[in-house]
Amino acid sequence: MxxxxxxxxxxxxxxxxxxxxxxxxxxxxxxxxxxxxxxxxxxxPPRYAGVATALLDPPPGVDSGGGAAPVDGADAGALILSTDIAGAAIARLSLDANPEFRGEAASDAGVVDAFLSRLTIARSQRSRTVAITFVSRDPELAARGANTVAELAMQSVNEARARAARAQQARLAEKIADAEGRAADADAKVEAFRAQSASQPEGGPAAGADMSADLNAKLSGARAAEAAASGKADMLRRLERDGRLADAPASVADDALRRLLDQRAALRAEIAEASKTLLPLHPRMKDLASQLAGLDAAVRDSADRTARADEAEARQAGAEADRLEATLAERAKAAAAPAAAASLQSLEAKAKAAHDDLASYQQMAREARAAAEADGARILARAEPPKAPIFPxxxxxxxxxxxxxxxxxxxxxxxxxxxxRGRKSSLPSAPVEPETLKVAPPPTVAELDSAQAPAPPLRAAPPPGALDAAAGLVETLRRMKAKDNLVVLVAGDRTGQALAIALEAARSFAAERDAVFVDLGETQDWLADILYREAPDEPAVVGLSDLIAGRAGYGAVIQRDLSSSLDVVLPGASGGGGRVEEALTAFAAAYPAVVLHASNWRVAWARAAAAFADLVVIVAPAARVEAAREAAEAALGDACPTFLPFAVRAAARTAEPVG
Incomplete structure (x- = not known):
């Protein structure tokens, strides 16, 4: 058990x-x-990343006025990562001769591929900005690379917009010329008809025709006002539905809505600037996001009010037009209009339609010209040379x-x-048979010195004078052999005083490492009382002699000290007989600290143990401790080179360990 x-x-x-x-x-x-x-x-080598931020979309109102179309995220990515932009950037940065890029590829195509592998873009989901990142071993080159790509992309986008705006202007110019011709022709026909009708007397049919003409003019104005107001309301509704109220032209947005849009644009710029240094969950970022949400709600409310006002104006103009049409219908019923008046009204209506078309084309031409002059793409933030690498x-x-x-x-x-700790369990559990357990004899001092030449030898001189306390003995042993396994023999000189000293030293070692206390030969009766036993009245405890004789295994002879974690091996029933070398070799291999005790250093087991010990401590009364050490060293000096005297004072003779 x-x-x-x-x-x-x-x-x-x-x-x-x-x-x-x-x-x-x-x-x-x-x-x-x-x-x-x-x-x-x-x-x-460290890698640095330069980041530049660019706006590649056109300004608000360009797409609705006939200019260039907006650049979406896919178009921006394809444009920036195109080989044309890469080739131009490589030429501007002189990367053909740069070992960082030329070393990765031998051909020009390889340099382009290496350049594109260092270039990444990130499109913001909530804004129209594009972050351009370029990675290089040189921080200055990383910043210049990102800025160069941003400049080339901005230049390419602006050139494409300018070409589209010029083409739109050419088309509008043709339409304006055609509209001007039609308007001039309609005006000439009206003037000619009026000249022919000038001879008619005032009053009568002519007066009715003039009044009808005025009513038709008012009717046309009312219908035009209705169409304009309805168109403004529809445009505001469409821009609000598409989330593009910022693109509303000045002709559609009133002053209040424009002020709110300007405030929102300024707040978004502030948020973009703060996001460079603050995380989204920062209180400042949360406050700015809350302000932006409030402005967005205010913009939607203002747009809704403006749209409702335009719709009311359209309804009012429609009602006025319906009233004028009813009046004209009643006048037509009351008196048949002359054919000349009808013809004049038709000619005037055609002339007015021609002038309306001309005004519309001229307005579109002005907006296209403004779009061509404005920069749709610009750099919002240029890259600065990074101070810290991104890898490693x-x-x-x-x-x-x-x-x-x-x-x-x-x-x-x-x-x-x-x-x-598990070495104890790895010891053979069967009884030791001298024929089956063959252990090589311990190495000599000369062999140890030759095998451990770099390490300091164990022959360090003991402290001057004899030791007289177990604590001093333990401290001396720690200094002499602090790291390696330690085997020490504490032997008396026929006095029986070495047991308490050896047991106290062993317990001190057990507090800091696995240790075993092995008693060799005759000992005092109280030693068995310190052991843990399942049955307190168990008669005899098997020990070392039983292990050597084959009557017990290692697991049976190794007991546990009641006062510490020390393992204890008693001498056994017939202590002192048999060869002990094999068992001592196994204990020295299994435990970092082995403390051997012998009441008399002259017995056979003590002499055999001296060959395994790193140090032999001779315990004797203070009056003859030096003589006892000299006698033991003369007899056992060939087996162990280091001997320490331990003087037992008179007060220590009566002290017994507490089990």
Whole structure:
């Protein structure tokens, strides 16, 4: 039961202590990740991005007046990413001789492809702006590249608009000439007819004809007013439905609506400027968005009021026209109009229609001329040389590398702590048979010195004078061998005083690493009371002699200290007999700290253990501790080169460890 419990249970304090002892692994792994990222940042050339913002759409009212059509997002992207723009930009920037672009491709087509691969555009969903981004290793070149592409695109759009406006002007000029001819011909016919009718006396039919002419003129004016008001209202409704109230011409929008549109344009420009430095969820951006929503609602309300006013005016003009038509009908019924008056009215109506067509064509020509003179495309914000690269970014790269190094090194440290803790379970569970367990003899001091030449030798001189406290002994052992596995033999000089010192040192090591206490030979009776046993009245505890004789396995002989996480191995029923070298080799391989105790350094197991120990501590009364150390060093000096004396004071003789 104790064997199964010790093999299947992970001691959390011991695991955390083992993890804490390996903090240098974690620090080294984190530093390695940071250094790798630093090397990556130094080795990889940085990339800078220059961003220019351009407006490629025509100004408001151009499409409705017969000028150039607006440039949508697809047309803008195709125009900017065309090979013509790319070739012109490459020639203007002299990129043919630039190693950054010429090195990626040997042909001119390859240079164009490399240039286009560095060029991207982004069309705003809520505005008519286009963001042009150009990436280069040189920040100055990145800014100049974006500005050059924006200038070429603006020039191309303006030239296309100018050509379309000139073609529209030519067509309108032909229509104006034709309308002028028709109007002049109609006026001549009216004048000729009036000249023929001048001999008629005043009053009678002539007076009725004049009055009818006045009524027809008023009727034509009323119908024209109705058509104009209805057309304005329809245009406002259409622009409002399409979300293009900003494109409303001055003839349609009243002063109040125009002021609101100007305020909205100014607010959108302010939002575009603020969005360069602020995120959409910033309070300032939210406030500007709220103001824009309010202006949009006010614009819609004003447009709706204007449209309703125009519709009311159209209805009023229509009613007036209906009234005039009724009056004319009544006059026609009351007295038959002369044929001459009817002919004159017809000629005057034709002349007026011809003049209306002429005025309409002339208005369209003026708007087309204004569109040709205005710049439909312009650069809103020129690119500035960027100060920070877009790739690689130092902060995120170092953070990612340091985090990866920290995680990997922490996992490695945790795995090492678990492996060290699990070494006990990897020991053979069957009893040790001398014929089956063949362990190579421990290396000599000369072999250790030759194999570990770069490391400082273990022959560091002990501190002057004899030790007289277990804490001082532990601190001395830590200084002499802080990182590697430690095997120390604490032996008495027939006094029985070494047990408490060895047990206290072992418990100190167990607080910071996995440790085992192995008692060699005769010991004091109270030692068994410190062990954890399933049955408190269990008679005898198997130990090292049972392991060597084959009566028990490692899992059975290794017990747990009640006061700490220390593993304890007692000498057994017949302690002191048999070859102990194989068992000591297994313990030294499985535990980072092995503390061996012998009441008398002269016994056989103590002499054999001295060959495995990094240090032999001789415990004796202060009066003869030096003599005991010299005698032990003379007898065991060939097995272990380092001996430390430990003087037991009179007060320490009566102290017993608390189990």
């Amino acid at each position: 104790a064997d199964a419990r010790s093999e299947n249970t992970v001691d959390r304090p011991s695991f955390l202590a083992g993890l804490g002892r390996r903090w240098r692994w974690i620090a080294a792994g984190t530093l390695a990740g940071l250094l790798a990222c630093a090397v990556f940042l130094i080795a990889v 970014k130092a902060g995120p790269t170092l953070l990612a590398g340091g985090s990866a190094g920290l995680i990997l090194s922490a996992l490695a440290a945790a795995g090492a702590a678990l492996v060290v």
